[in-house]
Amino acid sequence: MNAEIISVGTELLLGHTINTDTAFVARELSSAGVGLLYSCTVGDNPERLKAAVELALSRSDVLITTGGLGPTGDDLTKETVAAAAGKKLVLHEESLRRIEEYFKGRVLGETQKKQAMLPEGCTVFRNDCGTAPGCGFTTDAGKRVVMLPGPPFELIPMLKNYAIPYLTQAENAAIVSRIVRVFGLGEGYVAELIDDLCACPNPTAATYAKEGEMFVRVTARAADEAAAEAMCEPVVRELQKRLGGFVYGLDVESLEETVVKELAARGKTVATAESCTGGLLAKRITDIPGASDVFHMGCVTYANEIKTMLLGVPEETLRQYGAVSPQTAEAMARGIKERSGADYGIGITGVAGPGGGTEEKPVGLVYLALCDGDGVKIREMRPAGRYRGRGYLRGMAASNALDMIRRSLQGLGGVEQAAYSQMKKGG
Amino acid sequence: MNAEIISVGTELLLGHTINTDTAFVARELSSAGVGLLYSCTVGDNPERLKAAVELALSRSDVLITTGGLGPTGDDLTKETVAAAAGKKLVLHEESLRRIEEYFKGRVLGETQKKQAMLPEGCTVFRNDCGTAPGCGFTTDAGKRVVMLPGPPFELIPMLKNYAIPYLTQAENAAIVSRIVRVFGLGEGYVAELIDDLCACPNPTAATYAKEGEMFVRVTARAADEAAAEAMCEPVVRELQKRLGGFVYGLDVESLEETVVKELAARGKTVATAESCTGGLLAKRITDIPGASDVFHMGCVTYANEIKTMLLGVPEETLRQYGAVSPQTAEAMARGIKERSGADYGIGITGVAGPGGGTEEKPVGLVYLALCDGDGVKIREMRPAGRYRGRGYLRGMAASNALDMIRRSLQGLGGVEQAAYSQMKKGG
Structure with missing residues (x-):
């Protein structure tokens, strides 16, 4: 079964909204064993949308549209797709009731009611996070069509809970x-x-x-x-x-999810002392709901004096080895563990770039230290391949920190040299 | 002048890579006054790519491809586009020399050399961040074709420095x-x-x-x-x-860019005390290169005891008003300003959700306090409209904090109620 996605929305063609819906739908289709051969984006323009729908129905088994189901005049997906597939739009009473409930007694305009008009005989996908329902139907030529709303927080639950089951039940597997x-x-x-x-x-x-x-x-x-x-x-x-x-x-989403879950399972806590990552590690840990059970304190010590004041990094260490050194990383990790009372203390210091590098301490050099009670483990990230920017480097440093905590929690040995320089092929 | 983008790459159809290139190219085209009518994605499949190219050349004035210029067997864009446009590929000596330089004397395989094969008579766009050059040419039918590499760190500079000037110079405006x-x-x-x-x-x-x-x-x-x-x-x-x-x-990119620039211009510093944002504010400030001049210290005080220990928030304040209160936010801001010696201290505390809300203090309630020497300003974010997730809420809280610093720096009054509930239309 081969599918095609059409994303509808002029905002996508202006580039101010990044199309994350397509990647999300693609991943879910791939999990469900449906191959995606094309995806395309068209603006809120009925002629161009019609042409794209006709092309999709001529070459793919499944057409999935995202966006354009809402109440405004430029929401044209249902009208256009239904016409191209030879279906009439009819009022879906239950959807109308849900929209009325959503607006709690306020008088509904015609534009709001429009959202309850759906292709005759379709399977309606309830919108649990908004007003516009989605739907699925089969054309006379046996092609399957699924229409989903554009906002990711509406699309994601609808796709997972209703659209993918709708597509796979037909597969009989x-x-x-x-x-x-x-x-x-x-x-x-x-x-x-x-x-x-x-x-x-x-x-x-x-x-x-x-x-x-x-x-x-x-x-x-x-x-x-x-x-x-x-x-x-x-x-x-x-x-x-x-x-x-x-x-x-x-079956987890990220290193931070693993770290927060494993800390919670063992009743352990971690505290962070960050220089070059500037709060990114703490941010990633606290991205996970429930992080407050395992994370109580983090420090962003960007200046040398602050490393000394907050974490007790000896001035002598900073003078002798510099801020970007295994010695400073270790003192940061020991300092934050001691001050916070956490089971794990982690220190990160490095040169994130683009400026600030020297021959001895080039952009991309990062030291991480984990103090876990048994002592201190050090990981060094050395620049390799081309510089991929401040954001990438800081992300890899935070990931390496999470990986060190994870390895310690799982009783694994460390890896001395971080394998962070896996370059993607050019082109 | 109307354009169309074809993104080439099976990884995009599997959904594990979000297509950010298209948004970037779209924005630059829009700035340059070029309208984008379609964008589409095809895998590394020559037949489907050929069909997409032919369709684009039949309906758009400009075709821009991204991806598939590299050395591997599935990099087929140049061969396919050149064939569809009736152009021969010829060796471009300067590009070959640049690739040889890049590999510094290592023996070049045929696949690496393939990157220097370009459509006859084209304008070559040098790749300043990788090996595969891009190019632009005009077809016999007068259509303009531009081919760019896929990795964003190669595409972005090539587009800005070579491809957009190439497209606009032809415009004579x-x-x-x-x-x-x-x-x-x-x-x-x-x-x-x-x-x-x-x-x-x-x-x-x-x-x-x-x-x-x-x-x-x-x-x-x-x-x-x-x-x-x-x-x-x-x-x-x-x-x-x-x-x-x-x-x-x-002409700036973000609130954090404005804040770091304005602080630097005035020789001022800021320090952050974060609870619900968990380091995101510090991370955003330090995303900006050169932030070290204006930011020396941040604390993530997730637990109440840590708010007291690190920032001196009185236990009595936490007991009487709770951690999520204007009083606690104020004490956090005062505490971080005093301990850091910074000109501005900011405190953030709130309920990011999805759990942890109560009737009195619902998910989405956030208090921000800015201590700027003249006293303390408080901003309250109240939940309005539907909950758009922990990530969105934390992002809005950090943005409001940056906006408070910015308003103080620019000598503007505060806005008491954060206007953070601007909902996008459904559908």
């Missing part, structure tokens, strides 16, 4: 997908280690790289969910065996 | 664009205030909303740059007059 997350190994290297697993047609295993990390997705297709799960299981176990301590989590 | 950035007013409200300016064909003024902020872009087209600039000037001044203190900057 259960699809189960598992994610094996890896930090510290390049995608190319992992692909070589597991190429035999990637060659298997069911379950499939595929590698993906993203911002200095990578993961393997294992997808099985079977008659029911239990059978599909059972097919994934041995492949996931084999991946864990081959990739060892570089696997940081199964 | 200078285009100048100014950005007026606004915080604290909704897009709809601003659009009403300036609708007469938006109706003018040259210079144009248009409003854009993005993550709780909005901006107005003024674009003028004239015979030369000086003339275009002179046309923008009175419109920008009029916008400043009508929008007053809600304009936080001209």
Whole structure:
């Protein structure tokens, strides 16, 4: 089953909104075993939208639209798609009631009511986070059409809860997908280690790289969910065996999610002392709801005097080794652990660039120290390959810090040299 | 002149890479007065790419491709586009030399050399951040084609420095664009205030909303740059007059850029005390290169005891008013200013959700306090409209903090109630 996405919205063509919906829909389709061959974006223009819909219906099995379901005059997706597919729009009473409820007694304008007009005979997807419902239907030619709202906080739950089940139930097969997350190994290297697993047609295993990390997705297709799960299981176990301590989590979203969960499970806490990352590590930890159980305190000590004042880094250490040194990182980690009373203290210091580098301490040099009670572990990030910017470098430094905490929690050895220089191919 | 973007790359169709290139190219085209009518994404598949290129050349004046210029076997953009446009690929000696230099004497494989093969007669765009050059040419039918590499850190400088000048020089007109950035007013409200300016064909003024902020872009087209600039000037001044203190900057990228620049210009410093934002404010300040001149210290005081220990927030204040209160925010701001010796101290405390809300202190309630020497200013964010998630709420809290510093620096009055609930239309 091959799909195509049409994103509708002039704001996307002006570039002030980044199209994250397409990536989200693509990932969910891929998990569900649906291949995506094209995606395209058109503005709020009925002629161009009509042409795009006709093209999609001529070449793809499934058409998914995002955006243009709302109440305003430039929300034209339903009208245009229904006309292209030869369907009439009819009033869906339940959706109208839900919209009325949403506005709690205020008088509904015609434009609001328009949102309850849906293609005749369609399956309606309730909007649990807004007013415009989505829907799915099959054209006379047997093509499947799914329409979703544009705002991500409306689209994401509707896609997961209603649209994907709608698409897969028609498949008469259960699809189960598992994610094996890896930090510290390049995608190319992992692909070589597991190429035999990637060659298997069911379950499939595929590698993906993203911002200095990578993961393997294992997808099985079977008659029911239990059978599909059972097919994934041995492949996931084999991946864990081959990739060892570089696997940081199964079916999690991020290093910070793993770290917060593992700290909470063990009743442990962490405190952060950041220089070059400037608060990014604390921010990522506190991105996770419930972080307050495991994180009580962080310091951003950007100036040398503040490292001394807040963390007790000896002036002598700063003078002798400089702010960017393993000695300073260690003193920061020890200082924050002691002052906070946390089980883990982490210190980060480095040259994030673009300026400020020297021959001895180039842009990209970062030292991380983890004080975990057993002593202090140091990780060094050395610049390798080309400079990918301040944001990337700070992100990799925070990820390495999270990985050090994770390895300590899981009782694994450290990796001395951070493998952060996995460059993407050019072009 | 109407353009179309084709993004090439199977990774984009799997959804693990969000397509940020398209938004970036779209914005630059829009600044240059080029309208974008379509964008689409195809995988590394020559047949589908060929069909997409043929369609684009049949309906658009300009085709811009991103991705697929690299050395590997699935990098097929140049071959496919050149064939569709009836051009031969020939070796470009200078590009080959640059690639050889890049690899500093290592023996070049055929695949690396392939990157120097470019359409006959094209204008070559040097890749200042990688190996694969880009290029621009005109087809026999008078259509303009531009090919750019996929990685954003290669694409962005090439687009700005070579591709946009290449496209606009052909226009025989200078285009100048100014950005007026606004915080604290909704897009709809601003659009009403300036609708007469938006109706003018040259210079144009248009409003854009993005993550709780909005901006107005003024674009003028004239015979030369000086003339275009002179046309923008009175419109920008009029916008400043009508929008007053809600304009936080001209031709800047973000609130944090404005704040760091204005602090530096006045030789002032700021220190941060964060609870619910968990380091995000410090992170955003230190995203700006050179922040170390104006930011020396930040504290993330997630637990009550830490607020008392690090910032001296009285236990009595926490007991009587709670951690989420104007009193605690004020004590945090006073405490961080005093301990850091900075000119400005800012405190943030709130309920970021999704859990942790009560009837009295619901999810979304945030208090911000700024201590600037003259006293303390308080801003309250009250939940309004629907909850848009922890990330959005924390982002708005950090933006409000930056806006308070900015207003104080610019000698403006505060706004008591943060206008953070500007909801985007549904659908």
